[in-house]
Amino acid sequence: MASDHVDVLIVGAGLSGVGAAVHLQRECPGKTYAVLEARGAIGGTWDLFRYPGIRSDSDMYTLGYSFKPWTNPKAIADGDAIREYVRETAREYGVEEHIRFHHRVVRAEWDSATARWTVHAHRDDTGEDIVLTCAFLFTCSGYYRYDEGYTPEFPGVQRYAGRLVHPQHWPEDLDYAGKRVVVIGSGATAVTLVPAMAERAGHVTMLQRSPTYVISLPSRDAIADALRRRLPAKAAYAVVRWKNVALGVANFQLSRRAPGLVKKFLRRAAKGQLPVGYDLDRHFSPRYNPWDQRLCVVPDGDLFRAVSEGRAAVVTDTIDTFTEHGIRLTSGTELPADIVVTATGLNLLALGGMTVAVDGAEVDLASTVAYKGMMLSGVPNFAMTIGYTNASWTLKADLVATYVCRLLRHLDATGQQVVTPLAPDTGDLEPIIDLKSGYVLRAVHQLPKQGPKSPWRLRQNYPRDVLMMRHGRLADEGVRFSRAGAPVPESPAPVA
């Protein structure tokens, strides 16, 4: 059993964990830290997913870090380029040497007497159990299970003689050239896979139960290209980042306030890229409003082009059963398939699956309330990174890391050691994620809640969060600062 102590322990070496480490080095230079990473590589999502066409669906000027300009000309970037960007950041800022790979954190125990976390990790490579202690625990463990994607129970699937693949575990040897492929799903992964596979496959069918909003955006940003030629990289990056933030906020607010108008716009845009007479209502007109679920972005209309050229087709129907050679639909239609890809989503997982205890009492995540979307009521010296659902993840991840650094400096400056969020004094709580996507609805009951007002309410609004997280008050009504040895402060009893 190895033992160790650091000021800050970061869990996860993905986009968020590497970013958090850089913020910590720059904004709290005296602090010691380590990053525990369950896998053997840096990059998280961008290392795990290897399916054809894997790419971002938000622009890299906002998915990139605030401190490191994205200089690749592609605004909607390939998975490889994003993975390399995260790795390059870790190398450039010396984060690599702080990462301990193959350390899966399984449990964290807070002790108020010593104001320390004891963190238990398991090494999958050596079988060892490791114990570390830290003053502050910062989880950057993403939001879904790495070991298993979500696949619903499909009737008759055992009978199917072709190859069944989940995009989260893409087989390196999968040869789909000339093959008939069915991709089940309508989310970001399905709309990425279909045109990418259609380049080599015989034919690709996207089989969806119900449609999703799909919008085509240019993969290159002409304004960014022009600015990059005229301004230094950092200045151009900052301008384009704010331009894209402003466009994103405007798009989201308009969708919430005038959904009918946005629906019409999206419909017209899709219509212009599909063949005359195409059944747009059936395949591309969702029943929900824009932004009740994430919009799917397709770069340069690649999905629409594949459909228009007959290399791919969209079928909106439900599965009656798998057969030996494909799928029979409820309408009676048979879809022959050599390969079926189940782009049916993720299994949400909070805090990378670790259990948490405070002074010997187990923390039930579902009974905690998130404070500023990044700390939990009743859990001292703890932060978690959960990105935006309506904008790039990193915009929020950067703000969370900066806020943690502000808290750490505040503790040092005031001679205190502990910061504990309280729950609000009202029982009007809501799910922490307001999307109605299947993967969210399946797990939302296990997740922390959000409160009715600031600082417990998630605004999903970057400019407002910049004011709150970079410049707002640290000692507000939602938090208590104390010294080591003091008991965890009680939250007020909720008034329903």
Ligand SMILES: Cc1cc2nc3c(=O)[nH]c(=O)nc-3n(C[C@H](O)[C@H](O)[C@H](O)COP(=O)(O)OP(=O)(O)OC[C@H]3O[C@@H](n4cnc5c(N)ncnc54)[C@H](O)[C@@H]3O)c2cc1C
């Ligand atoms: C296919 C796909 C495409 C996406 N595209 C976009 C996009 O275009 N724009 C956008 O904003 N968001 C996108 N997202 C969301 C995406 O996950 C975030 O953009 C971002 O990658 C999250 O980074 P992260 O570091 O927080 O989490 P992750 O990338 O999930 O990394 C988490 C890391 O923590 C490690 N870890 C987890 N649990 C433990 C544990 N218990 N102990 C130790 N280590 C642990 C994991 O191994 C992993 O390395 C996408 C997600 C997926 C799945």
